[in-house]
Amino acid sequence: MKTGNLFSGIPTVLPQELMEDLLVGQRFRLERIVSKGHRSADDFWYDQAEDEWVLLFQGEARLELESQAENITLSAGMYLHLPAHVKHRVVWTHQEVETIWLAIFYSANSELLDETT
Template sequence: MNSFNIFDSLPKDLSSEVFEDIVHSSTVRIERIVSKGHCSPEIGWYDQDENEWVMIVEGEAVLEFDDGSKCKLSTGDYINIPAHVKHKVIWTNPNQITIWLAVFYKS
């Protein structure tokens, strides 16, 4: 059984945000996301069929929800976003990479 490290093999090209599946099954998906100044498109929201637990492993980000509320996240912070709660990323630190760990799961 091999072990891995969340900081290994970080992408050098961050012209686009990078999404990488770590684990994928029929009931859960774990993803590493690497951002540097990236945010969601201005128009539209994430509206997912799964719940999403997300943690900032390193860096900073701000989420916005369709009710107008915002949530600032820093290293070590996490949030659980229930399925169909519309949200988007409105800011990640442009001067430092932000590493997210996202767990998508069904209720």
């Protein structure tokens, strides 16, 4: 058994986003991400092989999807499903308050799951 707190263990200075695996199973990974004014580089897009489901616990963030004209703004309590290979990036996170995300990475494609087990 393991217990923890999403709001603890966050450094007061975050030169980079904090990414921490909280739970890893055979077919998924649960990650805590902490941002504070962080954003993706202008020429960078996430293009992941896995699906991602993300929940914002605290703070605010704005995401850009390559396939969508308008940005998506997330605030505490909001979640978003990003299917595999949907190119996206973080264009803004709150600079004064830590933005705390929970992200579940998994594969909806059973062939991909079998390759990782």
